[in-house]
Amino acid sequence: MAATPLVGSNMLSLNLCCKRDSFGSAKSFVMHGVKPLNLGSSGKRRIICGCTAPIRDFRPADADEFSATTINAKDSSKAESVSMVREQDETDVLIECRDVYKSFGEKHILRGVSFKIRHGEAVGIIGPSGTGKSTILKIMAGLLAPDKGEVLIRGRTRRGLISDEEIAGVRIGLVFQSAALFDSLTVRENVGFLLYENSNMPVDQISELVTDTLAAVGLKGVEDRLPAELSGGMKKRVALARSIIFDTTKDVVEPEVLLYDEPTAGLDPIASTVVEDLIRSVHMKGESDVSKPGKIASYVVVTHQHSTIRRAVDRLLFLYEGKVVWEGMTHEFSSSANSIVRQFASGSLDGPIKY
Numbered sequence: 118m119a120a121t122p123l124v125g126s127n128m129l130s131l132n133l134c135c136k137r138d139s140f141g142s143a144k145s146f147v148m149h150g151v152k153p154l155n156l157g158s159s160g161k162r163r164i165i166c167g168c169t170a171p172i173r174d175f176r177p178a179d180a181d182e183f184s185a186t187t188i189n190a191k192d193s194s195k196a197e198s199v200s201m202v203r204e205q206d207e208t209d210v211l212i213e214c215r216d217v218y219k220s221f222g223e224k225h226i227l228r229g230v231s232f233k234i235r236h237g238e239a240v241g242i243i244g245p246s247g248t249g250k251s252t253i254l255k256i257m258a259g260l261l262a263p264d265k266g267e268v269l270i271r272g273r274t275r276r277g278l279i280s281d282e283e284i285a286g287v288r289i290g291l292v293f294q295s296a297a298l299f300d301s302l303t304v305r306e307n308v309g310f311l312l313y314e315n316s317n318m319p320v321d322q323i324s325e326l327v328t329d330t331l332a333a334v335g336l337k338g339v340e341d342r343l344p345a346e347l348s349g350g351m352k353k354r355v356a357l358a359r360s361i362i363f364d365t366t367k368d369v370v371e372p373e374v375l376l377y378d379e380p381t382a383g384l385d386p387i388a389s390t391v392v393e394d395l396i397r398s399v400h401m402k403g404e405s406d407v408s409k410p411g412k413i414a415s416y417v418v419v420t421h422q423h424s425t426i427r428r429a430v431d432r433l434l435f436l437y438e439g440k441v442v443w444e445g446m447t448h449e450f451s452s453s454a455n456s457i458v459r460q461f462a463s464g465s466l467d468g469p470i471k472y
């Protein structure tokens with residue numbers, strides 16, 4: 118299949134192990150909106166959906182070794198000590214961006230972005246508007262290819278877009294800010310879309326799984342509604358349900374990394390809390406069985422919301438002028454001495470960030 122960059126925002130949860138033709142059929146549906154759903158299939162399947170899991174702490178015993186780090190700091194020994202701690206165990210790295218560059222025309226957006234997402238992590242990407250947060254998310258998801266640098270999925274370099282090759286070992290889902298539901302499909306059809314399209318699960322079992330998954334995100338009795346009949350918060354929850362629903366017929370289940378692009382944007386404070394708690398609740402931090410269906414091994418959230426930073430993530434990457442200029446644990450954010458971070462956290466007009 119041709120490596121066509123995906124345009125617009127109507128992407129579903131992406132599965133790196135999905136067949137090319139199945140990915141393509143989803144894409145053609147997205148772009149033309151005319152392909153009928155495949156509702157006819159049979160077979161006996163187990164049904165499991167996303168649920169809660171206890172918290173796993175990735176901080177090393179010596180927490181100082183892992184404290185907030187200004188990457189460009191003059192004190193390189195500190196940065197070195199961090200990398201030494203991390204080099205001890207690379208087996209839990211699910212996604213790595215290594216020196217990633219991306220430009221759009223004359224606009225040089227990403228200029229050497231490097232970070233790792235480890236199994237069990239809840240990572241936030243923050244930074245001023247237009248610094249490329251959504252862009253790096255799309256590059257991680259395989260919707261955009263970097264101009265330079267590498268994206269490694271479980272240590273294996275992805276050569277192009279997600280549609281170019283099949284990489285086993287981890288599934289990556291992207292939940293768009295706009296929820297990106299198909300307007301002409303019901304909630305049931307939206308949530309079960311990939312299963313209707315790509316699995317052999319019988320329709321009634323998919324329907325049951327959709328109901329269970331919607332219940333897991335706090336929605337009941339909305340299966341037959343159209344997206345236009347839902348509030349913004351409900352749409353985001355439907356999008357979340359769609360990203361965690363799972364073909365439970367597979368024997369081997371890879372860990373899944375979910376990428377959320379501003380999941381609480383435009384929501385009132387209480388609706389935000391609901392979504393933030395849902396993001397936590399589908400996370401399977403610390404669980405010994407990494408292959409449990411419907412559970413999210415790690416997630417990355419792009420956000421501007423303080424409540425989301427506090428409530429939904431443990432570690433933060435601060436993106437500014439095309440690079441990660443600071444990273445640290447969430448609790449270290451507000452007390453950071455980094456002038457960029459301090460200005461951002463306080464919302465001050467005075468400081469190195471210019472608008």
Ligand SMILES: Nc1ncnc2c1ncn2[C@@H]1O[C@H](COP(=O)(O)OP(=O)(O)OP(=O)(O)O)[C@@H](O)[C@H]1O
Nearest residue numbers: 221222224226244245246247248249250251252253
């Ligand atoms: N497909 C594209 N074509 C051209 N320019 C693009 C494209 N995608 C993003 N950009 C530009 O790249 C820059 C970074 O965009 P991006 O959406 O990644 O920023 P962001 O940090 O997520 O911003 P915000 O916080 O406002 O959502 C912006 O100037 C944007 O206009």
